[in-house]
Amino acid sequence: MNLPPKTLALMLALAASAASAAGTPSGTKISNVATASFTDPNTNAPISDPVQSNLVQTSVLPKPDFDTVYSDGTDGTTATTPSAPDYDIKNVLPGANVDTSYILVNLGNVNNQPITIAPNTTGTVTPVPAGSVEYYLGSVSPANLITGSIPVPVDDPLTPTDEGRVTIIQRIKVPTGAAAGSQYSVSPQASGDQWNGSAVVPAQEPAGDLQYTRASVTSPSVTVVPPIDTVPGTPAPEPTTPGTTPGDPDPANPVPVYPDPTTPGTTISVDPTTGSQKAYPKGDLDTTSDVVKFISAVKNNGSLPDTVALIPPTGLPTGVTVQILDGSGNPITKDANGNYPLGPIPVGGSAAYQVVVTYPDPDGVGNSGSPVPVVIGVDSSNDADLLPNSSATFTTFPAQQVFGDTVNPGGTADAGQVPSQGVVPGASTGTGNSATDSSATFPMTVQNTGGYAEAYTLTGSVDVKLVNGTTVPVPVKYYLDANNDGVPDSATPLTGGLTLSVPSGGSVHVIAVVDIPANAASTTANGGSAPLIVKQTSVGTYSGNTRSDNNDQIVVGIVGNGLSITKSTPPAARPGDDLPYTLVATNNYNAALKNFVLTEKGGVTQGATTTNLFTYSTFKTVTGTASFVGKVLYRFNNAAWQTSAVPGLVPSTINQVDVGVDTNNDNTIDSNDAVPSGGVLTVNFTTTVK
Amino acid sequence: MKRSTPTLLLALLVGTALAQASSPLKLVLSQALVQTTTQDGKTVEKLAPDPKSVLPGAVLEQAVTATNTLGKVMANVTVNLPVPVGTVYLNSLKSAETVQTLFSFDKGKTFAAAPLKKTITVTENGKAVQKEVEVKPAEYTNVRWVLGELAAGDSLKLGFRVKVN
Secondary structure (H helix, E strand, O other), rough: OOHHHHHHEEEEEEEOOOOEEEOOOOOOOOOOEEEEEEOOOOOOOOOOEEEEEOEEEEEEEEOOOOEEEOOOOOOOOOOOOOOOOOOOOEOOOOOOEEEEEEEEEOOOOOOOOOEEEEEEEEEOOOOOOOOOOOEEEOOOOOEEEEEOOOOEEEOOOOOOOOOEEEEEEEEOOOOOOOOOOOOOEEEEEEEEEOOOOOOOEEEEOOHHHHHHHHHHEOOOOOEEEEOOOOOOOOOOOOOOOOEEOOOOOOOOOOEEEEEEEEEEEEEEEEEOOOOOOOEEEOOOOHHHHHHEEEEEEEEOOOOOEEEEEEEOOOOOOOOOEEEEEOOOOOOOOEEEEEOEEEEEEEEOEEEEEOOOOOOOOOOOOOOOOOOOEEEEEOOOOOOOOOOOOOEEEEEEEOOOOEEEEEOOOOOOEEOOOOOEEEEEEOOOOOEEEOOOOOOEEEEEEEEOOOOOEEEEEEEEEEEEEEEEOEEEEEEEEEEEOOOOOOOEEEEEEEEHHEEEOOOOEEEEEEEEEOOOOOOOOOOOOHOOOOOEEEEEEEEEOOOEEEEEEEEEEEEEOOOOEEEEEEEEOOOOOOOOOEEEEEEEEEEEEOOOOOOOOOEEEEEEEEOOOOOOHHHHEEEEEEEEOOOOOEEEEEEEEOOOOOOOOOOOOOOHHOOOEEEEEEEOOOOOOOOOOOEEEOOOEEEEEEEEEE | OOHHHHHHHHHHHHHHHHHHHOOOEEEEEEEEEEEEEEOOOOEEEEEEEEEEEOOOOEEEEEEEEEEEEOOOOEEEEEEEOOOOOOOOEEEEOOOOOOOEEEEOOOOOOOEOOOOHHHHHHHEEOOEEEEEEOOOOHHHHOEEEEEEEEOOOOOOEEEEEEEEEE
């Protein structure tokens, strides 16, 4: 003990020779006798038996000494400088046993000197719990557990081998809860009798003469990385490619993207630093739940193979379910903790996995377009806890929009509003909200309530009935109204109805303008109300998401200078002469005239004149012609309507002639008979002057 | 150390007594512990006779005094003293010039004057080569003094020092 290692090695080597490093065993009796011979004078020959002297004898005293060394004979290390590599064990798993071999050396001359071994943990970085260290004689087995002192034989100086060595095993039982990176340092420390130069005293290996083993608990490192193969099932791995996502604020700098293998229209972007991903699914036509499949991978950056546990998410919104699959898309059987094991992943290697997220369709009733984040943690099995060592977030951004009439204050959209705009056909067009021009305007709003920015294409159409009975579609023009003041920002409508990109949560305001043609028929005439219906649609340019507002109304007023009747002036005539004249009645309204009867009778006052046609003339003939489809009917003196123009009465008794057009063929003139807009009834009268 | 010496020694002791009683050459062997101390800066040696026990590393001086009690000259006198087991030879005590000291390193089979030589086999350039080397004093197993004639009544003291292993 206390000898420099080199000296000890040298002495151990000398043990092979006759000299004993430890000294003659204590208790040995050193004896000697001298002999002599001489020539016997009697015989002149050497004496037959040699003469012997007396016996001298002395006993060898005990000179005990001992040491503990590493298997190679060295010692003198500290807790942080153990003999590497055999005694500096790295990447130990929690709960493992670390066994190292030592030699108890009997450096003295006392045979079977009792030596006691105890663990010394001075300088250990991580405290070594009591009871964590055991010593075994020769090899580890229950029978070899050292509980008391160990007798170490003395070296026999007469043999070449050194018998004064006993092999012991030190076992460090690393706690099962050992934290990653813990370092446990333990040295066996021997105690026993030692010759101190003048006496035999109890002694202990001093602090500078110890021989530490250090067990370092592994520090696992697992990270989520971009997918290795975004199309599993095909032979060649297909990694992500540089691309953009909808609403990308920096399209000049592409990010890694890949299409969802089960729904290629969905673009998924990957953050190469964190492994987190974002999916941008498009809209669909149904309301059943939508699905996104994310492909991801875990990389093992630690020093030991690692079977990781993928931790499923908690606290998911209603209707959201998550499935975790292996790299081939097969379900993984959960472990006892409810997590999904993946691996073992070799050092520096990666393992793929898939995350399938099912979420309510934004088109469904009550379903929002809010982003759906799903957090999947990754826990290494090479540390003691069940906490994730790393995690990644897989977020789905559904598309959603609300389109409809602008509701202020607030500027929101509501397709349930039923605004009504009046127009005057033939008046000038306009983009304001005047009810006296020929244009109908409707403030409209698109709200992007989905998860990503996109532009919208607005289209609209109105079927306008014209006075000639035909119907023409009139397109809607859209003008940007960014400040939502109800007035278009410029005189130029949006080309193709395409808005700028609307950020998620933002909205765009427009003014929808419909220019009603001058020959539009009235929608309000004759007690009816048949407003024109505006059909409008907003379609997301990325998502394809479609929303409609199909109930805005345009009321076309009655225009036209009414009914005009012209009467030709007959020539002057003498009694007995015929007076022919023509009446032309024209419907100049943009609506039909109902119950129209052209009447010729006396007693009609106009200014200071009162007519006296049948006073001074007698009815002779009447002929009516309509410019529109219908049967001309005649009525004389308010009798029944008749198709014949010949009265059944004596002409001289006729004092009223009515002409009408039976347009519904029921042989009478009533409100069911309509003179269309522009329709003309020409009646030729002839009377005879009395 | 495992040595069953007691029985053998007993036999030798009996033999010795007989040999001593009838032999005209008296041999008296003594043993002393050499104690070295420092006094006034000088190394001082003291001999402690007949130590009952010694520590490993101790130096013992063993001396044999041979006396001629024949009454006339004794010829061809030789005295042998083995290096005791458990010790190594250090040096011989000074003896008369007429005494020749011989050494053996083969347990008394052969004796020769110092320096003794032996042949060993070493490996040089991959070949086994025989080499003659000197035998170190620590390897001596026996010492022999050849006195030649010992005059009647004369005594000679011979001996050596050994170190306990």
